[in-house]
Amino acid sequence: MQLLSVSTNPANSPPTALDALLDIDHPTKMAVAKWADEQLTPTDLPTRDEQCAFWAEGWQLAADNGVLGLMVDPEFGGQGADVVTGLLWFEGLGYGCPDAGLNFALACQAWTMQPIVERFGTDEQKARYLPSLISGEKFGAFTITEPDSGSDSFAMSTTCARNDDGAYILNGTKAFVTMAPEADVFVVFATNNPALGSWGVTTFLVDANTPGLTVSANRPKMGLRTTPFADVTFDDCIVPETQRVGPDGAGASIFTSAMEAERAFVLAFQIGAMERQLDDAVGFARNRQQFDKPIGDFQAVSHRLADMKLRHESSRLLLYKAAGLAIEGKPSMEAAALAKIQASEASIASSVDAILTHGARGYVTEFGVERNLRDVAGGVIYGGTSDIQRNIVARMLGL
Numbered sequence: 001m002q003l004l005s006v007s008t009n010p011a012n013s014p015p016t017a018l019d020a021l022l023d024i025d026h027p028t029k030m031a032v033a034k035w036a037d038e039q040l041t042p043t044d045l046p047t048r049d050e051q052c053a054f055w056a057e058g059w060q061l062a063a064d065n066g067v068l069g070l071m072v073d074p075e076f077g078g079q080g081a082d083v084v085t086g087l088l089w090f091e092g093l094g095y096g097c098p099d100a101g102l103n104f105a106l107a108c109q110a111w112t113m114q115p116i117v118e119r120f121g122t123d124e125q126k127a128r129y130l131p132s133l134i135s136g137e138k139f140g141a142f143t144i145t146e147p148d149s150g151s152d153s154f155a156m157s158t159t160c161a162r163n164d165d166g167a168y169i170l171n172g173t174k175a176f177v178t179m180a181p182e183a184d185v186f187v188v189f190a191t192n193n194p195a196l197g198s199w200g201v202t203t204f205l206v207d208a209n210t211p212g213l214t215v216s217a218n219r220p221k222m223g224l225r226t227t228p229f230a231d232v233t234f235d236d237c238i239v240p241e242t243q244r245v246g247p248d249g250a251g252a253s254i255f256t257s258a259m260e261a262e263r264a265f266v267l268a269f270q271i272g273a274m275e276r277q278l279d280d281a282v283g284f285a286r287n288r289q290q291f292d293k294p295i296g297d298f299q300a301v302s303h304r305l306a307d308m309k310l311r312h313e314s315s316r317l318l319l320y321k322a323a324g325l326a327i328e329g330k331p332s333m334e335a336a337a338l339a340k341i342q343a344s345e346a347s348i349a350s351s352v353d354a355i356l357t358h359g360a361r362g363y364v365t366e367f368g369v370e371r372n373l374r375d376v377a378g379g380v381i382y383g384g385t386s387d388i389q390r391n392i393v394a395r396m397l398g399l
């Protein structure tokens, strides 16, 4: 595996969250950004965005350079890097690689799907899935949302009844699943009794070729159009007991623990993209002349850019605060909820400001500025909507 020339050897003192948040140009982030800028910048992005086409070569290049295996234990072929290094890499990726759909797909697998296998899977499951997931040979997806249970995730109706052989029979439909059209294996949450709510939920690893599992056609969406996206249906899909992850009924705690801080970590690539967006907007404001001076000389424009800077830095601070708490084993749910709200909503506000700064060039598709707004809009929905994150914060406030 050809790795980026970035030290991830824990013996070399991995960066702390404080190192990362104080150094906006952290060398790890900058090295990945440079690499992504040089190697992960597809020339056909506008066409693929229009056609909702996934960049398979980009995915393989990222896997070959260690992006998917970065945080996975060396026993399974990974590099065993810490969370802060992982966030710095994804920030760099978001800065250098303009294909946000590719970055989002990589982030979902690296921060959500693989950690469930690694943290909660059996030795056999880890050995079977992790090496081929991190090498890029296989794709993984994570499915909890259903047509009738979104924010209220544990009100799911996908069932997992047991047959006489001890195997599980899955029935139901999961909706809006990132990477479903490409996935070889799904993390699936199902219930053995919908009346039990969160107590009835169990987690499984289900291979895409299991009889009874079907994936819908790709569902085109507003942004992140290069990330394949579909529904998954289970129709008397028989899953052996060996594919269960964790004990019966542990699904809700697996989900909650896996999402505690990761719901914010997934957005690290988007924070990198915000910085690139700011740099591009500053460059444009310096060069674009109106009324015989650069538009950046007008206070209305320069203050807009200052607001973009403020949003970017405050998103980073909250992200690395959540990371620091998670690394120290302290509760990080509130910090992660705040980081997720800030990063996702700030990205939308800054994308509007970038469009305004570029004038018509910001609105016309060929310049790529408007694509950012479409790409970041999903951030206030996936991983729990902004409303749900505010509910978490309010609960932590004792409300």
Ligand SMILES: Cc1cc2nc3c(=O)[nH]c(=O)nc-3n(C[C@H](O)[C@H](O)[C@H](O)COP(=O)(O)OP(=O)(O)OC[C@H]3O[C@@H](n4cnc5c(N)ncnc54)[C@H](O)[C@@H]3O)c2cc1C
Pocket (backbone or CB within 6 Å): 108, 142, 143, 144, 145, 149, 150, 151, 152, 175, 176, 177, 178, 179, 224, 378, 381, 382, 383, 384, 385, 386, 387, 388, 391
């Ligand atoms: C780009 C993208 C990728 C995704 N990838 C995946 C994936 O890989 N796997 C997966 O399982 N799912 C995925 N999802 C689905 C996502 O997790 C859900 O869309 C999300 O949880 C919201 O559910 P919903 O769409 O059903 O909206 P609903 O839950 O129906 O919410 C509709 C509105 O009501 C509000 N609302 C609902 N309940 C409350 C409440 N209690 N308090 C305040 N407001 C509330 C919401 O905030 C929202 O504004 C993805 C979604 C997107 C957009």
